[in-house]
Amino acid sequence: MDARITGRGTWLAIVVTGVYIFLIGPMAIVVLAALNAGDYLAFPPQGLSLRWFIRAAQTEPFVRSFLFSLKLAAWVTVASTLLGTAAALYVVRHSARFRNVLRLAILAPLQLPAILTGIALLIFFLATGIGTRGMRALFIGHTLVSLPYVFLTVSAVLAGFDRSLEEAARSLGAGPFTTFRRITLPLIQGGVISGALFAFITSFDQFPISLLLVSVGNSTLPIQLFDYLRFSFDPAAAAVSTVSVLMSVVIVLIVDRLVGLQAVSWGAQ
Amino acid sequence: MASTEGILRAGVRAAPRRGLPPWLLIAPTLLLLAVFFLVPYVNMVRMSLLVKPAVGAYEPEFTLANYARALLDPFHWRVMYRTFWLAGLTTALTLLIAYPVAYHLSYAPRRRRRWLLMLLISPLLVSLVVRGFAWMILLGRVGLVNLAVQRLTGHELVLIGTPTAIVIGLVHVYVPFMALAIAGALQNIPPDLIQAARSLGASPWAAFRRVVWPLSLPGVQAGTLLVFVLAVSSYVIPILLGASNVLVMPMLIVQTLLDAFNWPLGSALSMVFFGLTAAVVALYLRLLARGMPWTRA
Amino acid sequence: MSSITLRGLTKRFGAVAAVRELDLEIQEGELVTLLGPSGCGKTTTLRLIAGLEVPDAGEVLFSGRPVTALPPERRNVGIVFQNYALFPHMTVWQNVAFGLEMRRESPRLIRDRVAAILDRVQLHGLEHRYPRQLSGGQQQRVALARALVMNPAVLLLDEPLANLDARLREDMRFYIRQLQREVGITTVYVTHDQAEAMVLADRIALMRDGRLQQIGPPEEIYRRPTNAWVAEFVGLSNFIPGRVAGRENGLLVVRTAAGTFTCAGEAEAGRDVLICVRPEALRFDETHPNQLRGTVRERVYLGNLVDYRVEAPGGLQLRVQADPSRAVAPGRAVNLSFDPSAAWAVHAREA
Numbered sequence: 026m027d028a029r030i031t032g033r034g035t036w037l038a039i040v041v042t043g044v045y046i047f048l049i050g051p052m053a054i055v056v057l058a059a060l061n062a063g064d065y066l067a068f069p070p071q072g073l074s075l076r077w078f079i080r081a082a083q084t085e086p087f088v089r090s091f092l093f094s095l096k097l098a099a100w101v102t103v104a105s106t107l108l109g110t111a112a113a114l115y116v117v118r119h120s121a122r123f124r125n126v127l128r129l130a131i132l133a134p135l136q137l138p139a140i141l142t143g144i145a146l147l148i149f150f151l152a153t154g155i156g157t158r159g160m161r162a163l164f165i166g167h168t169l170v171s172l173p174y175v176f177l178t179v180s181a182v183l184a185g186f187d188r189s190l191e192e193a194a195r196s197l198g199a200g201p202f203t204t205f206r207r208i209t210l211p212l213i214q215g216g217v218i219s220g221a222l223f224a225f226i227t228s229f230d231q232f233p234i235s236l237l238l239v240s241v242g243n244s245t246l247p248i249q250l251f252d253y254l255r256f257s258f259d260p261a262a263a264a265v266s267t268v269s270v271l272m273s274v275v276i277v278l279i280v281d282r283l284v285g286l287q288a289v290s291w292g293a294q
Numbered sequence: 295m296a297s298t299e300g301i302l303r304a305g306v307r308a309a310p311r312r313g314l315p316p317w318l319l320i321a322p323t324l325l326l327l328a329v330f331f332l333v334p335y336v337n338m339v340r341m342s343l344l345v346k347p348a349v350g351a352y353e354p355e356f357t358l359a360n361y362a363r364a365l366l367d368p369f370h371w372r373v374m375y376r377t378f379w380l381a382g383l384t385t386a387l388t389l390l391i392a393y394p395v396a397y398h399l400s401y402a403p404r405r406r407r408r409w410l411l412m413l414l415i416s417p418l419l420v421s422l423v424v425r426g427f428a429w430m431i432l433l434g435r436v437g438l439v440n441l442a443v444q445r446l447t448g449h450e451l452v453l454i455g456t457p458t459a460i461v462i463g464l465v466h467v468y469v470p471f472m473a474l475a476i477a478g479a480l481q482n483i484p485p486d487l488i489q490a491a492r493s494l495g496a497s498p499w500a501a502f503r504r505v506v507w508p509l510s511l512p513g514v515q516a517g518t519l520l521v522f523v524l525a526v527s528s529y530v531i532p533i534l535l536g537a538s539n540v541l542v543m544p545m546l547i548v549q550t551l552l553d554a555f556n557w558p559l560g561s562a563l564s565m566v567f568f569g570l571t572a573a574v575v576a577l578y579l580r581l582l583a584r585g586m587p588w589t590r591a
Numbered sequence: 592m593s594s595i596t597l598r599g600l601t602k603r604f605g606a607v608a609a610v611r612e613l614d615l616e617i618q619e620g621e622l623v624t625l626l627g628p629s630g631c632g633k634t635t636t637l638r639l640i641a642g643l644e645v646p647d648a649g650e651v652l653f654s655g656r657p658v659t660a661l662p663p664e665r666r667n668v669g670i671v672f673q674n675y676a677l678f679p680h681m682t683v684w685q686n687v688a689f690g691l692e693m694r695r696e697s698p699r700l701i702r703d704r705v706a707a708i709l710d711r712v713q714l715h716g717l718e719h720r721y722p723r724q725l726s727g728g729q730q731q732r733v734a735l736a737r738a739l740v741m742n743p744a745v746l747l748l749d750e751p752l753a754n755l756d757a758r759l760r761e762d763m764r765f766y767i768r769q770l771q772r773e774v775g776i777t778t779v780y781v782t783h784d785q786a787e788a789m790v791l792a793d794r795i796a797l798m799r800d801g802r803l804q805q806i807g808p809p810e811e812i813y814r815r816p817t818n819a820w821v822a823e824f825v826g827l828s829n830f831i832p833g834r835v836a837g838r839e840n841g842l843l844v845v846r847t848a849a850g851t852f853t854c855a856g857e858a859e860a861g862r863d864v865l866i867c868v869r870p871e872a873l874r875f876d877e878t879h880p881n882q883l884r885g886t887v888r889e890r891v892y893l894g895n896l897v898d899y900r901v902e903a904p905g906g907l908q909l910r911v912q913a914d915p916s917r918a919v920a921p922g923r924a925v926n927l928s929f930d931p932s933a934a935w936a937v938h939a940r941e942a
């Protein structure tokens with residue numbers, strides 16, 4: 026539409042630029058702080074160096090919790106991708122009467138405060154003795170809040186899927202499984218991979234649930250960083266944080282490549 | 295010809311019967327939700343009604359004492375009030391900041407929109423702890439904001455440890471959510487409507503106020519609800535930026551559970567907090583619905 | 592009310608030239624339909640007139656006054672969009688009153704005018720409904736009322752009937768025609784449906800690829816198309832290729848593989864032309880001077896008439912539409928004839 030019709034002015038551009046600076050600026054500051062050569066988190070930085078990255082990489086709790094978080098997030102990603110994709114297939118394809126109820130149920134872990142979910146799980150795990158604190162409990166808690174993202178992205182691509190393609194494959198003699206593998210999956214894989222990436226980052230960054238479910242020695246990176254920040258405040262924390270910033274940028278770029286950010290943005294709330 | 299078609303159709307229709315029943319697709323997810331979501335929440339409700347003995351976690355004996363304690367302590371109400379006030383303020387500010395962003399995004403040319411979305415979504419994927427940390431760097435004693443203010447005015451401005459810092463941090467976290475929700479609604483407004491308004495003599499501003507704004511209200515509703523619910527239950531940002539000076543409900547609940555080891559009271563506080571949030575949300579939805587009569591008709 | 596003048600109007604979207612050097616003159620009170628296939632630039636032309644697009648070159652004048660630089664709200668045009676563009680969050684009444692409110696008319700005047708126009712479009716009693724509680728035809732009339740209540744200088748309609756079912760569409764054609772006559776407003780009506788254009792138009796402006804092909808009253812367009820494309824687009828037409836031999840009694844003499852025919856048209860001797868003959872102008876008898884022989888290949892019953900495919904000498908495939916009372920069986924050899932004044936030669940290379 027012509028700008029003359031919508032009436033977008035320069036004032037809007039100025040305000041919006043300000044907001045984007047507000048959004049991105051702090052992330053940039055973290056990265057800059059991590060590259061600081063000085064001994065303290067101070068501005069302007071006293072020269073650039075990678076010494077704090079090296080320091081962080083030599084700090085045993087950071088390394089251990091980083092590896093732990095990676096492993097946890099990987100398992101959570103596998104589980105939520107399998108479950109979320111299957112659930113989306115069912116809800117979009119096979120549910121009629123209960124579609125809205127099912128959607129609500131699957132998205133409920135996103136709607137309820139994660140901190141309450143964490144508390145409920147903590148009490149439940151301790152009271153029943155089913156799983157104690159640690160990997161298993163974290164895996165379940167994280168999967169609850171990661172699965173909805175896979176469900177949302179896969180539902181979004183399935184909604185625009187032409188079912189006659191599958192019917193054509195079936196009529197040409199492909200069985201249900203072959204049809205899924207050869208036709209359906211290749212066509213929805215963008216949504217599946219995007220969902221998996223969101224699930225991964227959700228688990229990797231997860232805080233409130235982890236806070237309640239971690240045990241000593243089985244800490245995740247965000248929790249480790251949080252604990253660290255309560256007692257010390259130095260560029261090593263910034264170096265660790267930079268990992269999170271970079272990871273989010275990489276994931277955004279990949280998702281944009283795969284399905285386009287537009288496709289996941291409007292539906293994914 | 296007709297018979298070939300008939301065979302084809304019969305084949306396709308009969309085929310699903312050969313496979314496994316489709317409900318197997320949803321069964322594992324429902325099982326997960328039932329066992330590890332529904333049951334824990336129900337269990338939490340039960341816990342809130344149990345007796346807390348002097349030693350040990352709980353007694354399997356029912357009481358309303360936890361609710362009495364949760365509701366009658368004026369200290370709880372002060373924390374509750376502060377929590378809702380901060381969340382409300384955060385929501386209002388987020389709306390104010392995110393709306394122009396959403397508007398700009400919705401009417402941006404396709405290619406630019408892609409870049410804008412990247413800028414909007416990347417911070418969304420950065421860990422909350424990291425975002426809190428970023429604001430600790432900015433708002434602390436040796437932070438950029440204080441340095442700048444000191445140089446300009448000679449006074450100190452250390453925001454860390456104040457409600458202001460918490461609100462700044464929360465707004466930063468929730469602007470992308472709000473902007474995406476509103477942009478979603480703006481996308482659904484046919485451009486013809488704006489042009490119709492313009493051709494009927496509306497200035498750009500009048501077209502916005504009378505057509506775009508009311509039609510974006512569903513997005514505003516979705517965004518404000520989401521942000522309010524998230525902000526009310528936020529934990530990391532208040533603890534990092536409030537520097538433990540500013541107590542909000544989630545912190546109080548976690549303290550009661552983990553530090554005081556009082557599960558029944560912590561559960562009761564959770565339920566009260568949850569109930570109040572739901573009540574506020576319901577009231578808000580009521581009021582908004584009155585402003586959108588056309589969605590009811 | 593105004594006349595509308597378009598001068599050298601051009602609009603590009605990137606590499607696509609949606610409208611090219613368009614010249615058009617529309618009289619006061621006239622209804623002109625812009626007719627052409629989808630994507631030929633009709634909507635863009637309408638939007639240029641409305642001020643919703645800014646032209647790359649050329650001018651728009653209302654009653655001789657240039658309005659090219661004016662934004663849409665200052666042009667005093669009434670627009671009916673294809674999907675009506677009714678404000679979903681306003682009632683019928685609020686939709687219709689919107690423009691008057693924008694003009695800051697007094698509440699009293701608004702009340703009277705809105706009531707009057709709603710009466711006129713027979714929407715009395717539906718004032719407090721929201722658009723989605725209305726049928727398609729009712730929505731259509733709200734859109735008309737919303738545009739007309741402003742007493743606009745010109746009324747612009749973009750395929751206003753495209754979303755209605757066939758029966759309602761027919762009724763609405765006459766309704767709109769009658770309303771336009773009563774109000775007497777200068778109207779530009781965009782459509783891709785030639786029947787609609789025929790019914791409604793004082794003059795039809797035919798567009799193709801952003802260019803004006805022909806403008807004239809429906810009958811002239813139908814009977815005297817300026818080129819083969821127009822003849823083909825408006826109604827069905829047979830084309831008989833041939834070469835002009837000369838003139839005789841104001842008619843062209845054209846030699847073709849199926850014989851020598853006389854027909855109306857303008858072309859020098861030696862020119863390659865196509866003779867356009869409408870299927871209903873061909874008759875199974877020898878009443879007319881232009882005569883040829885053929886063999887019926889196919890016959891399709893269409894209810895009010897029968898559609899034949901006839902093979903004539905030189906591999907010519909002709910369509911003949913005739914009265915069902917006299918059936919001709921496929922395979923039969925027939926004599927055909929047509930009236931010279933019902934045939935019209937156009938230049939061959941423009942086909």
Ligand SMILES: Nc1ncnc2c1ncn2[C@@H]1O[C@H](COP(=O)(O)OP(=O)(O)O)[C@@H](O)[C@H]1O
Pocket residue numbers: 026604607608609627628629630631632633634635636
């Ligand atoms: N806003 C636009 N951006 C890019 N191309 C456009 C735009 N509007 C129209 N076009 C192009 O201009 C040509 C004419 O479009 P239009 O005027 O809508 O045709 P019509 O109404 O006759 O179907 C088409 O090729 C169309 O794709």
Ligand SMILES: [Mg+2]
Pocket residue numbers: 630633634635
């Ligand atoms: Mg069009």
